[in-house]
Amino acid sequence: MEKSGPLPQAGHVIAHTRMVGWILVLSTMVVGCSGPENPEIPDSEIVGTWTGSLKDSLHIPSGDHQWNWTTPEGNHGTLTLFTDDHGWQWEDAGILPATTLNLIPEDPSWLPLALDGPEQLSLTPPLPSVALQTEAYPDLVAMVRDLTTPRFEAVVTSWPSFPVPVSSPEALVGDLDLRACLREAVERWNACSAEPFFVWDPEAAWGISLAHYSGANLRPPLSARLTSRDGEGRPSRLRIAIGDDYHRDSQRPYLVRGFAHELGHALLLWGHSPDRRHILWGEAPPIRDGPSRDECRAAHLLQWLPFGLELERYGVTPQDPRR
Numbered sequence: 666m667e668k669s670g671p672l673p674q675a676g677h678v679i680a681h682t683r684m685v686g687w688i689l690v691l692s693t694m695v696v697g698c699s700g701p702e703n704p705e706i707p708d709s710e711i712v713g714t715w716t717g718s719l720k721d722s723l724h725i726p727s728g729d730h731q732w733n734w735t736t737p738e739g740n741h742g743t744l745t746l747f748t749d750d751h752g753w754q755w756e757d758a759g760i761l762p763a764t765t766l767n768l769i770p771e772d773p774s775w776l777p778l779a780l781d782g783p784e785q786l787s788l789t790p791p792l793p794s795v796a797l798q799t800e801a802y803p804d805l806v807a808m809v810r811d812l813t814t815p816r817f818e819a820v821v822t823s824w825p826s827f828p829v830p831v832s833s834p835e836a837l838v839g840d841l842d843l844r845a846c847l848r849e850a851v852e853r854w855n856a857c858s859a860e861p862f863f864v865w866d867p868e869a870a871w872g873i874s875l876a877h878y879s880g881a882n883l884r885p886p887l888s889a890r891l892t893s894r895d896g897e898g899r900p901s902r903l904r905i906a907i908g909d910d911y912h913r914d915s916q917r918p919y920l921v922r923g924f925a926h927e928l929g930h931a932l933l934l935w936g937h938s939p940d941r942r943h944i945l946w947g948e949a950p951p952i953r954d955g956p957s958r959d960e961c962r963a964a965h966l967l968q969w970l971p972f973g974l975e976l977e978r979y980g981v982t983p984q985d986p987r988r
Contacts, residue, residue: 713790730746790971809966825895830865853956857956888927889906926944934964945960
């Protein structure tokens with residue numbers, strides 16, 4: 666989206682581009698030298714943008730927001746976020762160091778940010794501290810970080826596109842239709858989102874499939890396993906395994922909950938929540954019928970964040986070392 670406000674003061678050059686995804690633009694710099702060992706570096710700018718989906722989902726307040734940084738060498742500067750055009754830029758940065766920058770927001774509703782040099786901003790957008798209904802996590806980014814750490818080490822990964830196809834062979838065990846129970850769990854995840862997470866598509870060449878091991882009693886009775894990735898490292902196939910542990914009609918509500926739990930993992934929220942009100946509760950089988958509002962928001966945030974983003978960079982300050 667093009668910026669509608671006035672251009673920055675003279676000496677700044679901004680490149681504006683219509684965006685789909687994430688773009689980092691380093692402005693053209695004119696360097697004048699006062700001597701071969703003491704060049705005069707003008708103010709530099711780095712401009713980045715959010716995708717519209719990410720901005721809208723986080724309900725970013727209008728106006729400008731700033732992060733300040735300093736280094737032991739005395740370098741300092743400001744990162745300014747312009748919410749009207751989804752973009753941010755450095756201002757009065759002087760000589761940008763190659764060492765880690767600890768960016769401290771002026772508004773505590775935004776998260777501190779650690780960068781390994783200014784070029785890291787290409788994959789590290791400023792994010793607010795979005796409140797949750799649960800007390801298990803301080804904010805939404807912390808929740809996504811915790812739930813992606815066990816498998817992905819808090820680095821954002823995602824399916825190549827959404828909705829993700831789901832399929833199952835015909836599978837009848839006693840009084841239960843396993844395929845019908847899986848479809849019901851799919852509908853419960855989709856019901857919490859304006860845009861569906863999943864689509865039932867038995868013909869898809871990628872996505873999530875149910876594997877029924879007839880005659881077996883598995884431990885655990887349900888599990889999700891990522892079986893292949895594409896050339897970019899994104900998931901391409903995931904299998905949910907089940908044996909014959911569920912076979913009575915009275916077990917149907919618990920089986921649907923179990924499938925909903927595994928579908929949360931299939932959305933790459935691989936960890937378990939300490940909150941018993943979450944479908945991803947890990948202390949015992951889930952006690953709720955579908956995902957909570959917090960879990961739906963976490964799945965959306967993971968879906969919209971840039972692939973490869975290191976979530977450990979958020980919430981880090983000089984007094985709070987890198988996690």
